[in-house]
Amino acid sequence: MIRAVKGTRDILPPSSSVWNFVEATAREVFRAYNYQEIRTPIFEETQLFARGVGEDTDIVTKEMYTFDDRDGSSLTLRPENTASVIRAYIEHSLHQQPGLQKLYYMGPMFRRERPQKGRFRQFYQIGAEAIGSDAAFIDAEVVEMVHELLTRCGLSGFEVLLNSVGCAECRPRFLESLKAALAGVAARMCQDCQRRAGTNPLRVLDCKIPEDQPVIEALPSILDHLCGTCSAHFATVRQYLDDRGIAYQVKPRLVRGLDYYMRTTFEFVHGALGAQNSVLGGGRYDGLAEQLGSRVHSPGIGFSIGEDRLVMSLEQQAPEAHRHVLDLYIAPMGAEALRHAAGLAHELRRKGAAAELGGDAKLKRAMELANKLGARYTLMVGENEINTGLYALKNMTTGEQEQISRTDLAGRFPQN
Ligand SMILES: [Zn+2]
Numbered sequence: 001m002i003r004a005v006k007g008t009r010d011i012l013p014p015s016s017s018v019w020n021f022v023e024a025t026a027r028e029v030f031r032a033y034n035y036q037e038i039r040t041p042i043f044e045e046t047q048l049f050a051r052g053v054g055e056d057t058d059i060v061t062k063e064m065y066t067f068d069d070r071d072g073s074s075l076t077l078r079p080e081n082t083a084s085v086i087r088a089y090i091e092h093s094l095h096q097q098p099g100l101q102k103l104y105y106m107g108p109m110f111r112r113e114r115p116q117k118g119r120f121r122q123f124y125q126i127g128a129e130a131i132g133s134d135a136a137f138i139d140a141e142v143v144e145m146v147h148e149l150l151t152r153c154g155l156s157g158f159e160v161l162l163n164s165v166g167c168a169e170c171r172p173r174f175l176e177s178l179k180a181a182l183a184g185v186a187a188r189m190c191q192d193c194q195r196r197a198g199t200n201p202l203r204v205l206d207c208k209i210p211e212d213q214p215v216i217e218a219l220p221s222i223l224d225h226l227c228g229t230c231s232a233h234f235a236t237v238r239q240y241l242d243d244r245g246i247a248y249q250v251k252p253r254l255v256r257g258l259d260y261y262m263r264t265t266f267e268f269v270h271g272a273l274g275a276q277n278s279v280l281g282g283g284r285y286d287g288l289a290e291q292l293g294s295r296v297h298s299p300g301i302g303f304s305i306g307e308d309r310l311v312m313s314l315e316q317q318a319p320e321a322h323r324h325v326l327d328l329y330i331a332p333m334g335a336e337a338l339r340h341a342a343g344l345a346h347e348l349r350r351k352g353a354a355a356e357l358g359g360d361a362k363l364k365r366a367m368e369l370a371n372k373l374g375a376r377y378t379l380m381v382g383e384n385e386i387n388t389g390l391y392a393l394k395n396m397t398t399g400e401q402e403q404i405s406r407t408d409l410a411g412r413f414p415q416n
Pocket residue numbers: 166167168169170171226227228229230231
């Protein structure tokens with residue numbers, strides 16, 4: 001037997017209903033905030049991710065699915081989508097379009113991570129990018145939109161973590177004091193931290209090793225080093241969130257793994273998955289477009305939601321909430337009735353009802369199946385019904401049965 005590749009999985013009913021619900025809700029929220037969809041290719045030149053995601057990140061050094069194409073060029077399955085969106089933005093000169101470019105995407109990403117609960121090598125992200133403004137109100141609007149999206153999905157009990165990671169002017173000063181502090185304590189930290197203290201000290205703050213946490217807590221805070229512009233920007237973001245009544249926690253250690261983030265950075269966490277509780281992360285990346293070859297300064301901010309984890313949280317929280325609904329099970333009695341019922345089913349389906357047409361079976365078996373399928377009603381079609389033009393309709397919840405004409409039936413379904 002051939003099985004799905006390790007780290008990948010099939011999304012089956014009824015779970016696929018929850019995925020559809022999340023995606024439909026996301027599209028609705030994106031529309032409300034004037035975001036439009038962008039679909040970029042699943043694979044890109046490897047160079048794009050090396051430059052866009054950062055050479056020193058775990059994603060690029062350990063986790064990418066990279067392969068040589070037949071002509072020798074190096075291609076990579078996208079490990080995330082921001083670099084691709086910015087690539088498309090530059091390639092199609094989208095900065096010439098009026099207003100901001102507000103783009104959303106949803107689809108599979110690929111990283112060769114160690115498989116564990118809630119992590120897959122083919123995983124799904126829903127994300128968005130607002131490109132063309134460095135205004136603080138846009139940052140707050142993005143956080144507000146994500147908050148709205150999770151709320152409309154029915155997720156509760158999540159927390160918003162917020163930070164500013166400074167800019168090209170003030171972050172180097174912070175890095176200097178961070179390096180100076182690390183010089184004294186790095187030897188007491190884990191191997192990764194010792195290495196990062198030299199190569200990328202910001203990422204020391206990301207370390208999850210429990211023994212390192214007291215040391216990390218005592219390191220200098222970025223918030224004490226922000227320049228005037230970054231400080232004012234961060235204050236405005238917080239003001240707008242306060243105005244909206246959106247609660248958040250300021251977390252100075254929230255630096256995010258990717259090199260191109262600056263100023264606002266945020267994360268939404270949820271308790272349903274224990275320690276692996278980040279549902280989404282995002283932030284501002286004002287220098288990324290230039291890093292990918294843009295001659296136009298194109299500041300942007302974006303986020304991506306781990307859809308796998310969001311669906312898992314929703315399923316834990318309300319397992320029955322997104323069940324697929326079958327309005328009607330049609331049970332024909334006999335070959336002639338089946339033929340008649342097929343026409344009836346077509347009519348009701350065309351009107352938008354979800355109808356299952358059963359084969360010719362004994363009534364008792366048909367009722368059992370209708371029950372197992374969770375049909376809300378069962379419609380019985382026999383010789384008698386065809387002759388009189390009145391069908392027997394049974395409410396599967398209450399057990400009540402009524403006689404109904406074809407016209408009334410068409411007016412009854414679909415129900416809300
Ligand atoms: Zn700054």
